[in-house]
Amino acid sequence: MHWQWLSQHSIPFQLIVAYIPLVATVATTVLSIVLARATLRYAETTDKSLALAREEFERQWSPELHVKLEATSSRQTKIVVTNLARISVLVQMVQLRQLSLAVPGLRSTLNEALVGGCTWAEELGNNFFTCTGDDYEGQIAASVTFYASGRLFRTDWFRFEVEVRRREIRRLDPVNLAARRAQALEHDDFPHQELVQDVAKAAAAGAS
Numbered sequence: 751m752h753w754q755w756l757s758q759h760s761i762p763f764q765l766i767v768a769y770i771p772l773v774a775t776v777a778t779t780v781l782s783i784v785l786a787r788a789t790l791r792y793a794e795t796t797d798k799s800l801a802l803a804r805e806e807f808e809r810q811w812s813p814e815l816h817v818k819l820e821a822t823s824s825r826q827t828k829i830v831v832t833n834l835a836r837i838s839v840l841v842q843m844v845q846l847r848q849l850s851l852a853v854p855g856l857r858s859t860l861n862e863a864l865v866g867g868c869t870w871a872e873e874l875g876n877n878f879f880t881c882t883g884d885d886y887e888g889q890i891a892a893s894v895t896f897y898a899s900g901r902l903f904r905t906d907w908f909r910f911e912v913e914v915r916r917r918e919i920r921r922l923d924p925v926n927l928a929a930r931r932a933q934a935l936e937h938d939d940f941p942h943q944e945l946v947q948d949v950a951k952a953a954a955a956g957a958s
Contacts, residue, residue, distance in 0.1 A: 813839055813898035815864075817908040819874075819890075821922040827878045828871050831894055836866040842902070843895040844872075846881040848888065849909070855881035855890075864896070879917055886914045889925065895935075902935045 818830040829844055841862040847854035856877050864870045881890055891907035913921035 813837055813896070813903050815839070815894055815896065815905050817892045817894055817905055818924060819878075819892055819908075819910050819922060821919045822873070824918045824920075827874045827919065827922065829874055829892060830869060830871045831864065832869045833864045833866050837898055838863065838865045839903075840864070840897040841870065841894060842897060845893045845895070846874075846878070846890055847907075848881065848886070848890055850888070854893075878919075879914070882912060882914045884914070884917050886912060888912065904935055 812835060814834045816832045816834055818832070819827055820830060821827050831841060831844075833839060841860050841864055843860060844856075844858045845854040846856040858877060860872075862870055888911075889909050890912050891909045893905050893907045895902065895904045897903070909925040911921060911923045911925060912919075
């Protein structure tokens with residue numbers, strides 16, 4: 751009697767066996783979805799970490815110079831170039847120009863090594879007045895060309911408010927404008943970049 755009741759109301763064993771693969775498939779699918787979502791979250795976190803690390807690396811190792819003009823007396827000025835990056839550079843040329851003129855009023859060819867985090871300075875002497883003339887009031891700009899990692903770069907033009915009267919400096923103040931990072935000068939730009947031609951000519955002259 752008891753066994754008869756069990757046989758009437760219990761789930762057939764064969765049916766249970768038949769459902770086991772289905773249950774296993776559903777469980778595997780759910781587990782796969784959970785693992786896939788976890789993998790995606792891990793990949794997103796990893797990508798963000800790599801992006802931050804790449805940005806930090808580029809910020810520290812990409813060449814970046816800051817250019818400043820300082821008046822040491824009423825007739826003397828100096829240029830101060832600070833290497834803000836970790837990478838060392840080779841300063842090749844300093845240029846000064848009036849903003850109203852497209853052509854620089856002064857080009858000074860150099861070959862100065864500048865270690866990352868350090869500063870290089872040089873007196874401009876009469877070269878400053880080559881750019882401004884005996885009397886001038888307005889803005890001038892300074893730029894530096896340099897080698898870094900085998901490539902030629904040029905900084906943005908750093909601007910300064912200047913007042914010169916009879917070759918005496920009465921005012922020399924930096925203009926607080928955000929400067930772009932140094933731009934690489936490619937070979938395709940050579941015909942259009944006078945300063946690159948100047949660097950190439952200077953190197954050829956030095957070799958001869």
